[in-house]
Amino acid sequence: METQFDESFKARLAAEGDAAIKALRERAFAAFTDKGFPSLKDEDWKYTNVSPIAKETWKTATAGIELEHEDAGIRAHELLERFKYDRNGLTALNLAMAEIAVIKIAKDTVVDEPIELNFAAAEGTAIFPHVVVIAESGSKATIVESYSSEARSFTNAAVQMLVEDNASLKHYRVQKDSPEAFNYGVTEVTLGKGSFDSTNINLGGAISRHDIELKFTAEGGEAWVDGLYMLDGEQHSDTHSTIDHAVPNCISHQTYKGVLNGRSRGVFNGKVFVRENASGTDAQQQNKNLLLSNDARVDTKPQLEIFNDDVKCSHGATVGQLEDEEMFYLLTRGLPETLARNLLTYGFAEEVINKIEIEAIKSDLDATVLNRLHAEI
Amino acid sequence: MLLEVKDLHAGIEGKEILKGLNLQVRKGEVHAIMGPNGSGKSTLSKVLAGHPNYEVMSGEVLYDGKDLLEMEPDQRARDGVFMAFQYPVEVPGVSNSQFLRLAYNEKMKHLGEEELDPLEFNDYLKEKAKIVEMDPQFFKRSVNEGFSGGEKKRNEILQMAVIEPKLAILDETDSGLDIDALRIVAEGVNKLRSEENAIILVTHYQRLLNYIQPDFVHVLAGGKIVKEGGKELALELEEKGYDWVKGATN
Numbered sequence: 001m002e003t004q005f006d007e008s009f010k011a012r013l014a015a016e017g018d019a020a021i022k023a024l025r026e027r028a029f030a031a032f033t034d035k036g037f038p039s040l041k042d043e044d045w046k047y048t049n050v051s052p053i054a055k056e057t058w059k060t061a062t063a064g065i066e067l068e069h070e071d072a073g074i075r076a077h078e079l080l081e082r083f084k085y086d087r088n089g090l091t092a093l094n095l096a097m098a099e100i101a102v103i104k105i106a107k108d109t110v111v112d113e114p115i116e117l118n119f120a121a122a123e124g125t126a127i128f129p130h131v132v133v134i135a136e137s138g139s140k141a142t143i144v145e146s147y148s149s150e151a152r153s154f155t156n157a158a159v160q161m162l163v164e165d166n167a168s169l170k171h172y173r174v175q176k177d178s179p180e181a182f183n184y185g186v187t188e189v190t191l192g193k194g195s196f197d198s199t200n201i202n203l204g205g206a207i208s209r210h211d212i213e214l215k216f217t218a219e220g221g222e223a224w225v226d227g228l229y230m231l232d233g234e235q236h237s238d239t240h241s242t243i244d245h246a247v248p249n250c251i252s253h254q255t256y257k258g259v260l261n262g263r264s265r266g267v268f269n270g271k272v273f274v275r276e277n278a279s280g281t282d283a284q285q286q287n288k289n290l291l292l293s294n295d296a297r298v299d300t301k302p303q304l305e306i307f308n309d310d311v312k313c314s315h316g317a318t319v320g321q322l323e324d325e326e327m328f329y330l331l332t333r334g335l336p337e338t339l340a341r342n343l344l345t346y347g348f349a350e351e352v353i354n355k356i357e358i359e360a361i362k363s364d365l366d367a368t369v370l371n372r373l374h375a376e377i
Numbered sequence: 378m379l380l381e382v383k384d385l386h387a388g389i390e391g392k393e394i395l396k397g398l399n400l401q402v403r404k405g406e407v408h409a410i411m412g413p414n415g416s417g418k419s420t421l422s423k424v425l426a427g428h429p430n431y432e433v434m435s436g437e438v439l440y441d442g443k444d445l446l447e448m449e450p451d452q453r454a455r456d457g458v459f460m461a462f463q464y465p466v467e468v469p470g471v472s473n474s475q476f477l478r479l480a481y482n483e484k485m486k487h488l489g490e491e492e493l494d495p496l497e498f499n500d501y502l503k504e505k506a507k508i509v510e511m512d513p514q515f516f517k518r519s520v521n522e523g524f525s526g527g528e529k530k531r532n533e534i535l536q537m538a539v540i541e542p543k544l545a546i547l548d549e550t551d552s553g554l555d556i557d558a559l560r561i562v563a564e565g566v567n568k569l570r571s572e573e574n575a576i577i578l579v580t581h582y583q584r585l586l587n588y589i590q591p592d593f594v595h596v597l598a599g600g601k602i603v604k605e606g607g608k609e610l611a612l613e614l615e616e617k618g619y620d621w622v623k624g625a626t627n
Binding site: 323324325326328329330331332333334335336337339340343344346347348349350351354 | 426427428429430449450451453454455459460462465466468469470471475476479480483484487519536540
């Protein structure tokens with residue numbers, strides 16, 4: 001079957017100098033040709049309709065990653081080989097077209113400055129960044145992945161992260177695309193006996209979806225996978241997360257919050273697997289949503305699948321409006337109703353934003369949230 | 378007259394709790410409203426503050442000559458009515474200093490006076506915090522979140538110190554406090570007491586009144602004030618128990 005990406009794929013393939021990766025691209029493109037874009041019939045995509053993206057004609061552009069993958073090394077190759085490109089047509093398309101960059105944080109190295117990856121697709125273009133991060137044992141670093149397309153465009157990104165024993169990786173993913181843009185991103189994390197702390201902010205995009213999947217591969221790993229989606233107008237944002245406790249004695253914490261206004265729609269699907277041998281697992285997951293308008297909607301589905309008895313797990317989801325008692329409290333302190341509402345909404349979002357340790361990102365998000373609320377606080 | 382409650386009938390979910398309450402409060406006065414559980418103490422506080430779940434069936438409340446019941450809760454607050462909550466509400470994600478500055482500035486705006494920027498306000502807040510011996514580390518923390526019972530009550534009095542209300546209603550401020558916290562809270566209130574404001578202490582127990590001496594004591598039972606007197610009435614009540622006044626309702 002012909003696809004709109006056939007020509008640009010040929011060009012990409014011709015430019016590929018690495019035989020193994022070339023073969024990988026071909027397999028991935030075959031998978032894309034076979035699967036096409038995800039459809040609502042697919043259980044995992046039943047709330048997110050990507051046909052508006054499929055219908056449009058996109059010009060493939062460069063994501064502008066300066067890093068080269070030629071020196072990727074054997075583990076980067078292994079990671080790329082392991083990438084689940086066949087999870088859907090979009091991930092297949094990403095790998096086929098991938099603009100690959102490899103970031104390696106060497107053993108026992110502490111990188112103080114955050115490593116920043118900024119992506120912005122120009123109007124009418126599609127970009128396919130694919131970043132591989134290897135945090136070697138004992139290393140410490142912060143990755144900031146941000147998206148800021150200013151017009152109708154299509155970003156299809158993938159980030160694979162390997163966190164080795166005693167390594168500590170912080171990850172911020174900030175999606176602030178224009179409300180016209182389309183953004184799909186997948187994050188795959190393999191975590192050894194180290195720590196991974198991820199904060200995912202979704203503010204932009206007409207249709208955006210983020211799939212984040214974390215697998216523990218050694219005892220003693222600890223992960224935080226938190227997020228905020230704040231939507232307005234006709235925006236649609238979907239987060240699918242999977243935390244796989246494949247080994248014993250690991251801890252996962254997850255807090256996702258949604259603030260939905262206008263006619264926006266949010267989707268949260270959070271799976272936590274505790275495998276048969278994974279005793280001593282501690283897995284907490286919660287998803288809280290605030291609906292600010294009658295026309296906003298959220299579909300939330302936390303799922304726990306536990307195959308071991310010796311575990312501590314909790315999960316929950318809430319969808320609601322602002323608490324009346326909180327409102328009354330602020331009113332009795334003289335705050336006018338609109339300000340009181342805005343302050344509570346800001347506070348709700350701030351619980352996630354407050355986690356961010358990079359002041360520039362935090363204050364930028366503060367300002368964005370306040371701007372969304374048309375408030376000065 | 379700062380506050381005049383005339384034959385107030387009010388309640389919640391259609392159930393009448395206050396059944397003809399009368400009360401007069403002048404500037405410079407401290408009134409204690411005492412009563413057993415279910416007598417209507419909390420209903421009175423909530424009605425005065427304007428809680429939306431409480432309804433007024435009949436009667437009148439004049440505040441500074443204005444119809445208080447016609448005013449929205451936030452208008453009442455900006456006009457100088459303050460209620461310290463029995464169970465202060467936690468506001469996650471909003472820092473105490475942010476919250477207090479907004480409350481302070483709303484009042485200043487209302488009075489046509491100058492608002493304070495965060496730096497100026499911080500200095501102002503530091504001074505006020507001394508009144509309740511509150512550590513400035515509480516400024517950055519989310520409002521009441523993770524505060525102990527005593528810290529929450531101190532925070533209520535800090536808010537009162539910042540906002541400087543004309544009429545402060547302290548709803549069971551002594552409940553859940555150990556003796557040290559009670560002393561700090563009471564001393565804070567005493568420092569805020571002035572000729573320019575009035576305080577209504579709503580309490581079940583007499584012990585708060587050992588620290589804050591009221592000018593008047595009103596005993597509430599069955600939704601009405603059944604006995605009134607000076608501070609000695611509280612002691613008498615402590616001695617004889619509420620059964621003594623309950624008899625007076627019938």
